[in-house]
Amino acid sequence: MADKHSPSAGILATLAWRNLWRNYRRTLIMLTAIVVGVWAMILFSAMMRGMLDEMVQAGLRVLPGEVQVHHPDYQDDPSVVNSMSAPKGKLLQVLNTPPVTAWTTRLKVPGMISSERDNRGVLLLGVDPAGEIALGFDPGDIVQGRFLESADDKGIVIGRKLAERLETRLGKRVVIMSQNPYNDVADRGVRIVGIYRARLQATEELFVYTSRALLQKMLEVEDEISEVAITADNYEHVDAWWRDIDAAAGPDLDTQPWTVLDAYLGSMYEIQGTMNVIIMVIIFIALSFGLVNTLVMAVFERVREIGLMMALGMRPQWIMYQVLLESLMLLSLGLVIGNALATATVLPLESGIDISVVGDGLEMYGMGATLYPTLALEDMLMSTLIVLVLGLLASLIPAWRASRYNPVEALTKT
Amino acid sequence: MFRITSVITLIVLSWQTVAQPEPRELIEKAMDHWRGLTSYTEMTLIIHRPKWERSMSMQSWTQGAEQSLVRVTAPVKDAGNGTLLKDKNMWTYAPKINRVIKIPSSMMNQSWMGSDLSNNDISKSTDIIDQYDHTLLETKEVEGHTVYVIQSIPHEDAAVVWGKEIHSIRDDYVMLEEQFWDQDGVLVKTFSASDIKEFDGRSVAAIMRMQEVDKPGQWTEMRVDDTHFDIDLPANLFTLSSLRNPRR
Numbered sequence: 264m265a266d267k268h269s270p271s272a273g274i275l276a277t278l279a280w281r282n283l284w285r286n287y288r289r290t291l292i293m294l295t296a297i298v299v300g301v302w303a304m305i306l307f308s309a310m311m312r313g314m315l316d317e318m319v320q321a322g323l324r325v326l327p328g329e330v331q332v333h334h335p336d337y338q339d340d341p342s343v344v345n346s347m348s349a350p351k352g353k354l355l356q357v358l359n360t361p362p363v364t365a366w367t368t369r370l371k372v373p374g375m376i377s378s379e380r381d382n383r384g385v386l387l388l389g390v391d392p393a394g395e396i397a398l399g400f401d402p403g404d405i406v407q408g409r410f411l412e413s414a415d416d417k418g419i420v421i422g423r424k425l426a427e428r429l430e431t432r433l434g435k436r437v438v439i440m441s442q443n444p445y446n447d448v449a450d451r452g453v454r455i456v457g458i459y460r461a462r463l464q465a466t467e468e469l470f471v472y473t474s475r476a477l478l479q480k481m482l483e484v485e486d487e488i489s490e491v492a493i494t495a496d497n498y499e500h501v502d503a504w505w506r507d508i509d510a511a512a513g514p515d516l517d518t519q520p521w522t523v524l525d526a527y528l529g530s531m532y533e534i535q536g537t538m539n540v541i542i543m544v545i546i547f548i549a550l551s552f553g554l555v556n557t558l559v560m561a562v563f564e565r566v567r568e569i570g571l572m573m574a575l576g577m578r579p580q581w582i583m584y585q586v587l588l589e590s591l592m593l594l595s596l597g598l599v600i601g602n603a604l605a606t607a608t609v610l611p612l613e614s615g616i617d618i619s620v621v622g623d624g625l626e627m628y629g630m631g632a633t634l635y636p637t638l639a640l641e642d643m644l645m646s647t648l649i650v651l652v653l654g655l656l657a658s659l660i661p662a663w664r665a666s667r668y669n670p671v672e673a674l675t676k677t
Numbered sequence: 678m679f680r681i682t683s684v685i686t687l688i689v690l691s692w693q694t695v696a697q698p699e700p701r702e703l704i705e706k707a708m709d710h711w712r713g714l715t716s717y718t719e720m721t722l723i724i725h726r727p728k729w730e731r732s733m734s735m736q737s738w739t740q741g742a743e744q745s746l747v748r749v750t751a752p753v754k755d756a757g758n759g760t761l762l763k764d765k766n767m768w769t770y771a772p773k774i775n776r777v778i779k780i781p782s783s784m785m786n787q788s789w790m791g792s793d794l795s796n797n798d799i800s801k802s803t804d805i806i807d808q809y810d811h812t813l814l815e816t817k818e819v820e821g822h823t824v825y826v827i828q829s830i831p832h833e834d835a836a837v838v839w840g841k842e843i844h845s846i847r848d849d850y851v852m853l854e855e856q857f858w859d860q861d862g863v864l865v866k867t868f869s870a871s872d873i874k875e876f877d878g879r880s881v882a883a884i885m886r887m888q889e890v891d892k893p894g895q896w897t898e899m900r901v902d903d904t905h906f907d908i909d910l911p912a913n914l915f916t917l918s919s920l921r922n923p924r925r
Contacts, residue, residue, distance in 0.1 A: 384783055436833070441782055442781060446766075450782070452832075452834050452837060452838070454833070
């Protein structure tokens, strides 16, 4: 303490603490409001984080490759005309050095698949099976039959839902059809050798896997590919290395990271932090009305007492400190209990909440039927910071009013 | 004695070869028969559904296996709509929008003019015959004609979804029936001919009906009103400009 007449912090703290519990019922109600508010903030951000992480990861798992190289026109018109030759030279060299852990090439064109009963528009993927598995295709997702085995496998692997829609099944022949670079119909019959499942039905209906060689032959494009898909273990750090690939691919090819390729996922990933803060602030604003009201009441009840303290020589700023300290104690207590409660709620839920009841609607956003809330220290710290800073700011009004009383007037107030 | 038996065997053998013609050739001839070198046909397309039925009159010209032109003449609402097939490519023209559209592969499985025939059914040409293994199942006598029943099983990589097709062809090369079976051995649809008449010196089925087995109230019929074979066609008939501007 700078001033020798200042009361010790201990006395201020004692005063604040005792004042807090003079009307314990009111304090408990306010405390409950803070606890519930903090709990809601953390629970909400945990859910949100879980949802978005899941969405981004699942989105990236669908057709893996955080960084992809295409013909410059491929994104606008994914036709076989906009294909390129397999990577060579400098690009090949970069692809085979860390941080790249795996890469593969795909021929990817829109096409039709038909059975005796029905036909559907799909995305035909001519893949190298070994490369696809290295990149992240899980052979455990094959529910019937097998995945493609070699780069010139004669079979086709389709999704569970697509098989259902086409009223076909494992071991039957279907016809795939697309357009070759000369704008002529290219088609052939293929036998279904495997059926895969995916987290989203839309995926199961869209992607049809064939071997790259088979699709190249059907479309009459020798060694042409549509994309190079590249992965390095952590998708979050993609910005660190994708420009190296871009430089090696040269100006004639388009290299893009997943945040650009899937702009929806990319922006989701970016806004998740901001969104949490906004929600926290909204919850807090509702809370702050209660907080200010409580403190105003507490100050109003003690006008004479404050006048007496001032008459005895207490400085206005100490009165202010005391009210602020009271608020700080209330907020801290609420934060500790709120955080503890939120942790106790979220931790058991981290194994997943079944939301399949509303699963169909959520699928539209690319979400699965299970929600995995994720407790992040970052979110807990953020909510604590918001509550403390904004709480003290809100308390400034009653505290300032308390310090502005005229001792004589305050003492005579009845 | 030995000589006589061998002669008899020879006769029997040669008789068999005469009676059992090459099934692939039969189908090819049946297709050629229906089409001729060139042909001009006036027909009515009837699309029948459980609750409604509509009919369209059309003219069609064909030349060889690769070129054909179809144009709707009535009702007025549809008049002028046309389809041109040339070397495996297909275009349609709709006067209402004044556009010629090339049918992309993604639309080949869609219905042709709202009928039960797909664009694919219309455009499949004779070369598809090479993508099947044909066997003669049986030969029977119907109304004084010999009818050959041929089973065609598509090759592994043929662009055909069916498990097998069964063709019934009369000895004068009239295709009586074409059955489409799925890969589980269930009959899916039949394209059958009836009312066989003489047109321009050839026996031609005047009515051809496409019928799906599990949709009994729904079928498409092509009724031939008049047809002429091996006529002279103008050289510019099978072109995009003639699809757009009928000049005859």
